[in-house]
Amino acid sequence: MSSGDQASIPSSWLSRPSPEVAPDLIGCTLVRHFPEGGCYRGLIVETEAYGPGDPACHAYRRRTPRNEVMFGPAGVSYVYLIYGLYHCFNVVTDQEGVPSAVLIRALQLSADPSPPSGRSPKSALNRLAAGPGKLCRVFHIDLNLKGLALQPGNALWLEHRSSSFQQALDHQEHTLLQTTRIGLSQGTELPWRWYLQNSPAVSKR
DNA sequence: GGTAGGATTACG
DNA sequence: GTAATCCTACCT
Numbered sequence: 711m712s713s714g715d716q717a718s719i720p721s722s723w724l725s726r727p728s729p730e731v732a733p734d735l736i737g738c739t740l741v742r743h744f745p746e747g748g749c750y751r752g753l754i755v756e757t758e759a760y761g762p763g764d765p766a767c768h769a770y771r772r773r774t775p776r777n778e779v780m781f782g783p784a785g786v787s788y789v790y791l792i793y794g795l796y797h798c799f800n801v802v803t804d805q806e807g808v809p810s811a812v813l814i815r816a817l818q819l820s821a822d823p824s825p826p827s828g829r830s831p832k833s834a835l836n837r838l839a840a841g842p843g844k845l846c847r848v849f850h851i852d853l854n855l856k857g858l859a860l861q862p863g864n865a866l867w868l869e870h871r872s873s874s875f876q877q878a879l880d881h882q883e884h885t886l887l888q889t890t891r892i893g894l895s896q897g898t899e900l901p902w903r904w905y906l907q908n909s910p911a912v913s914k915r
Numbered sequence: 916g917g918t919a920g921g922a923t924t925a926c927g
Numbered sequence: 928g929t930a931a932t933c934c935t936a937c938c939t
Contacts, residue, residue, distance in 0.1 A: 758922070766922065776935060794933030796923050813922060843923045853934095893922055913923095 718861065719868040721785025728759035728803045728810045733886055733904040735801070735812060737871040737879065742849040743864070750849055752817025752839055756905040756912050758891045760800075761810040766897030769809030779857045780809040787866060789846070789856040796843025799851050801860065801868070815842045815892075815903075817849075818911035836910035844913075 719738065724731055735757050742750040760767040768790070769777040779788050780802055788800040788811050804810035817839035839845035846852070851866070860867045871879075878884040885907040890898055892914060905912045 760922075768922080771936085774936070790922085791932095791934055793921060793923055793931075795931065798922060800922090815922085841923070891922070895921085897922095 716869040716872055719785075719870055721783060721859075721861075724784035724801060724803050725805055726784075726803060728761045728812050729902055731801070731803045732757040732759040732812045732902065733888070735814070735868070736886055736904055736906050737875045737884070739869040740814060740817060740849070741862075741867050741869060742851070743862075743866070744850075745865075750819075752819050752845065752849070753911075754814055754816075755818045755909040756814075756816035757903070758813040758815055759803075759810075759902040760813065761804065762808055764897050764900065764902075766891065766894045766900075767809065767811075773809075777809065780811050782806060782857075785860050787855055787858045787860060789851060789853055791853060792843065797846040797852050798842040799846050799849075799855075813842060814845065816840050816905070816909075816911050816913045817845045818906075818909055819848075833910075840911045841913040 716739065735754050738754050740752050740754055764770060769780045773781055776790060779786055782802060783806045784803050786802040788802050789797055792798055798813060800811035800813045802811050819835050819839055821835060839848045855865055858864055858866060875884070886904050887907050888901050889903045890901055891903045
């Protein structure tokens with residue numbers, strides 16, 4: 711089965727606790743659709759979960775204008791600006807009223823037309839979306855896309871794993887690794903980061 | 916109205 | 928190691 715014709719992920723599939731959704735999103739595809747008709751795709755290879763009772767979660771203290779969408783229904787985008795320079799993209803998860811999201815930390819990109827043989831831009835391509843700020847820069851994700859429903863027809867949506875990816879997982883040709891999260895000052899002990907072992911696009915090992 | 920700090924990145 | 932850069936939350 712070719713990739714690119716997978717079913718889109720419905721909000722019901724995302725209405726679970728973020729530590730359950732985060733590993734399940736590895737191997738799924740993030741699709742960015744532009745009004746002009748262009749389309750980018752990236753394989754999700756690294757995620758982190760944030761949720762209630764989690765001191766690293768933006769909604770840990772109270773409900774504010776910034777974290778408002780985290781309290782809403784699953785399947786909506788939560789985008790924020792970090793260090794005044796970069797944006798980070800999250801998928802809101804769990805039931806309405808439960809502040810919860812999965813941070814997409816890295817995408818593995820594939821060249822759209824086959825790259826000309828004799829040259830290897832492979833390495834640069836693999837690092838282009840290797841990090842939460844970098845993938846937002848490549849996919850042109852900013853605060854304008856905050857609060858957006860992730861469904862086909864909109865600027866962003868998600869697609870399920872291809873059957874070949876799922877089989878590779880089942881046959882242990884792919885392995886998901888679980889670690890603590892990156893870049894935090896609180897909640898550092900929670901093992902809520904997952905990534906695809908051996909993916910060249912993971913931000914850090 | 917003022918300000919400390921951040922779920923990052925690139926460069927030395 | 929550290930600068931870049933600005934929104935947000937929290938304080939007065």
